[in-house]
Amino acid sequence: MAPKTPEFGRFAEPSLLILVSLSNGPKHGYAIMQDVEEGTGRPMGPGTLYAALARLEEQGLIEPLPPVDRRRPYRLTAVGASNLAEQLRGLSDFAQMGLRQLGESRR
């Protein structure tokens, strides 16, 4: 049932959050951190951000754009977009299964 995703170890979740943040257009690192913090209500440190960015870039899921004032934006690649869709579908399937079972156990 789990989607086939590259191995990110302890950066799997930050990676997913970054992919979601980039899903509506390219962003530089600071904008990604702000987006993730606003979306989840929890902090993302610069060390975690760049550890995950490096892995995502290595896997070809994101790509860097030319820097603007030392800020380098990143965007999703086609592979990254398809990988994100697959991960989100996996999460959605899991959530639906859980909700279905919860509904059954309450009957």
Added chain:
Amino acid sequence: MRSLLVRCYPARWRARYGDEFEAILGERPLGPFDVADILLGALDAQLRLRGRGADIAQGRGLSMSLRVGGIAAIVGAALLASAGLLSYDLVRVDDRVQPVLLITGLGALLVALAGLSAFQARVAPRLIWTAFAMTAVGTIVAVVGSAAVTLFGDAYWALGIGGVFAALAGSALFAISTYRTAALSRGAAVLVGVGSVLPVFSGGVQPLYLTAVVCFLLGWFALGVEAIRLDRSASEMRPA
């Protein structure tokens, strides 16, 4: 400080990401949370470039997060409260138990301060750094004091106590910054504040001292539980 932090990363990593990473570090004030996270990120990059990334990828404990801070807050408060209660000889234990509880508890409290201070540091970086520094210095002085008591006798007892009071002052400053920024529960921050300040004024009065221990324990415990709850999984993410 920023360029020093960037220099913790391997040269090959700096050649690729160094410039943009340093630019990001200048976007907002850095607190203990960010610095701990950067140091862990640098360790990760060093290990990865040496082909050992897979080893640390197996564990999930290296990343600095609210969860790490929350767990450290609960453990640290429990250890320190236990050490505080041992002062009243409620239970007979070896003399070495109390200093060990005290020092490990202060160490955990330091991790808790780093882990729970991310949002406060954006608003009041100086206050958070002062809180962290006082707790760190207090912990070191308490370690030195405990070692001196073990080696040279009770004459150095005051040194260890001085360290504990310095760490409690750090805890009180953290409580003030948390209350001011409302980054976490203000009620829990008040309990931590009262629990950190009251021992100084208890003057050996047992009910006051016990009240302080209970407030300290409950306050840090509540902050820890709240942080762990906030650090929920991505599947529970709110739409941005």
